[in-house]
Amino acid sequence: MGVKRWAALILIGSVLTGVAFAMAVVFAIRYVAFPPEFADVVRAVTLQALPREARFLVVLLCGVALMVYGIRRMSLSLVSPFMDHSETGKELAQILAEHRFGPETPSRGVVAVGGGTGLSSLLRGLKKHEVGITAIVTVADDGGSTGRIRSEFDIPAPGDIRNCLTALADDESLVSRLFQHRFQQQGSDFDGHSFGNIFITALTQVTGSFERAVIESASVLNIRGRVLPSTLANVDLCAELLDGSTLRGESKIGHRRAPIKRVYLDPHRAPVYEPAFGAILNADLVVLGPGSLYTSVLPNLLVEGITQALRWSPAKVVYVCNVATQPGETDHFSAADHVRVLLDQLGPDVIDVVLVNDNAAIVEAIAADGLADTVSAVLPDGFANLDGGFRLVTQDLISNRNPLRHDPDKLALALLELARQPGLGVVTGPPWSLPPSSLSAQPVVAAATGNRA
Numbered sequence: 001m002g003v004k005r006w007a008a009l010i011l012i013g014s015v016l017t018g019v020a021f022a023m024a025v026v027f028a029i030r031y032v033a034f035p036p037e038f039a040d041v042v043r044a045v046t047l048q049a050l051p052r053e054a055r056f057l058v059v060l061l062c063g064v065a066l067m068v069y070g071i072r073r074m075s076l077s078l079v080s081p082f083m084d085h086s087e088t089g090k091e092l093a094q095i096l097a098e099h100r101f102g103p104e105t106p107s108r109g110v111v112a113v114g115g116g117t118g119l120s121s122l123l124r125g126l127k128k129h130e131v132g133i134t135a136i137v138t139v140a141d142d143g144g145s146t147g148r149i150r151s152e153f154d155i156p157a158p159g160d161i162r163n164c165l166t167a168l169a170d171d172e173s174l175v176s177r178l179f180q181h182r183f184q185q186q187g188s189d190f191d192g193h194s195f196g197n198i199f200i201t202a203l204t205q206v207t208g209s210f211e212r213a214v215i216e217s218a219s220v221l222n223i224r225g226r227v228l229p230s231t232l233a234n235v236d237l238c239a240e241l242l243d244g245s246t247l248r249g250e251s252k253i254g255h256r257r258a259p260i261k262r263v264y265l266d267p268h269r270a271p272v273y274e275p276a277f278g279a280i281l282n283a284d285l286v287v288l289g290p291g292s293l294y295t296s297v298l299p300n301l302l303v304e305g306i307t308q309a310l311r312w313s314p315a316k317v318v319y320v321c322n323v324a325t326q327p328g329e330t331d332h333f334s335a336a337d338h339v340r341v342l343l344d345q346l347g348p349d350v351i352d353v354v355l356v357n358d359n360a361a362i363v364e365a366i367a368a369d370g371l372a373d374t375v376s377a378v379l380p381d382g383f384a385n386l387d388g389g390f391r392l393v394t395q396d397l398i399s400n401r402n403p404l405r406h407d408p409d410k411l412a413l414a415l416l417e418l419a420r421q422p423g424l425g426v427v428t429g430p431p432w433s434l435p436p437s438s439l440s441a442q443p444v445v446a447a448a449t450g451n452r453a
Contacts, residue, residue, distance in 0.1 A: 110419070111136060111283040111315070113230075113300050115160040118291030118322070121405065123167040123225070125412030133225030134279040135164045136306075138299040140237040140265065143251030145182070145193045149201050155210050156234050160296075161227055162196035165214075168223035175221055211273070228279065230300040233270040237299050239263045250295045254328035263294050265302045272305030280309040285419040288351075289320040290406050293338055294329050301345050310350050318353040318418060319390075320411065323362055323397065324404045327374045336382030339390070349389040353418055356380040357406070358394035365403035375404070393418065 029046055042048075047055045109132025112122055119135060126133050139156035141147070146159035162179060169176040179196035190198075196217075203213035211232055218227055237250040241258040253260070280286055289297050301307050310317055319342055321335045330338065335356045342351065362377040380394045395414050399407040 109134060109283055110285045110287060110415070111279050112287045113297070114138070114289050114291040115141070115296035115299070116291045117163070118289060118296060118406070119160070120163045120167040121408045122287065122290065122411055123164055125408030127168050127224040128409070129412060129416060131416065133168065134283070135168070135225065135227045136230050136276045136279065136300060137161050137164050137227060138296060139229045139231060140235050140250050140299040142236065142249045145197045147251060148193070149197055150234065153201055153204070154234060155201065155204050156229055156232060158197045158200040159194070161214055161229060162194060162200060164227045165217055165221050165223055166196065168225045168227065169221040179221065228276045229273050230276055230306060231270045231273050231303045233267065235270045236266045237263060237295065238266055239294065253295055254326065257328065259331070260294055260329065263298055263302070265299065269304050272303050272309070277305050277309050280306070280313050280315070283313060283315040285415065286310065286313060286315045286317045287320060287415060288317065288342065290322055292326055292329060293322070293341060298341070298345065307346055310346060316352045316419065317350055318355055318415060319351050320406070321354060321356045322378055323357045323406060324366065324378055325376050332376065333378065334382035335378050335380050336386045338378065339388060340386060343388045348387070351388060351390045353391050353393055355393050355395070355414060357397040359396040359398050362398055362403045
């Protein structure tokens with residue numbers, strides 16, 4: 001890269017500058033007539049009282065001392081990332097990444113649990129803030145490119161992991177856009193495949209481990225945080241409907257109009273990925289959602305160990321409710337219905353805060369788009385008879401571009417404001433709301449019934 005030649009050029013320039021400065025000092029001493037009151041000061045500063053050889057030695061020693069001190073301080077600055085990791089056996093790239101973005105298992109940070117577009121949107125908002133980020137992602141997807149890869153290579157679903165990796169990467173980077181590139185060539189074996197899915201699959205075969213493939217993909221993208229699968233098991237999501245029928249596969253859930261009674265994983269006892277378990281235990285804030293209730297959030301909670309970690313973790317647990325219902329999955333659900341499903345899985349006193357959008361503009365947007373027959377707005381109502389030991393926080397969270405989605409920046413600011421609040425005690429009483437506040441103001445708080453043990 002030519003570094004040495006430019007370093008030599010800088011050195012030569014520094015020497016010439018020093019010589020010119022010395023010539024200017026000599027000229028001033030010999031030919032400039034200083035006022036009598038400054039003459040003694042000039043003689044003292046220029047060491048005229050010392051012999052010429054002594055003056056040379058003093059200046060030389062001062063110069064060498066400054067150079068040695070400067071080099072030492074610069075070296076310490078360069079090697080400081082390695083000082084605490086010299087005996088851990090970590091690779092150089094990992095050490096530098098931890099120095100820039102924080103430790104691999106941060107003692108303070110945000111853990112987001114979910115999948116699909118909702119989790120990716122949240123991560124895009126969080127990465128703009130100085131906070132440790134860990135995404136715990138479902139691997140139960142079986143549709144599209146991901147489903148074809150799962151059936152052919154027998155690995156966990158890479159699709160949602162790919163979306164989260166690119167969400168935490170530089171949006172403008174070529175590699176990030178490459179990961180999201182989808183082949184469009186009818187009749188080709190690559191048709192419909194995402195390059196990122198193929199890349200993760202190839203890395204799984206090269207490294208012999210899906211876990212290692214995700215880690216190396218994160219390194220390639222230089223992401224701002226960590227992305228962890230909730231389990232390394234190749235699981236299928238199944239649903240039991242109220243009409244008695246059973247569906248197998250995430251992609252099939254939601255296409256039947258019969259309401260969902262429950263969802264479960266096959267195999268039932270899929271073990272939690274240990275780094276994901278540890279991340280929840282070490283977090284300051286755990287965020288469930290936003291995303292599809294039955295196909296993005298619940299699949300993670302069904303993994304053996306995730307629910308236990310949420311119960312044991314000292315972190316604040318926040319559920320971000322969707323801003324609109326999802327056809328075939330949460331038809332006619334209120335915000336309280338969403339929370340009730342989670343409480344059935346987690347039990348009481350696990351969720352600390354339920355965050356719900358209160359901008360009623362979504363109702364007009366649904367009507368304007370002609371979606372009122374299939375989609376309804378999820379606003380903060382229905383909590384009067386729900387006992388769960390949580391606090392309800394309402395705020396404008398919808399995107400101005402797409403009112404059916406959360407705005408990443410609004411959501412991230414609301415969550416970080418909750419993380420900064422010292423206490424989240426529960427107040428008994430009916431829900432209430434205030435006019436929407438600005439993003440810089442504290443979120444509007446309402447109380448949900450139920451008392452924490």
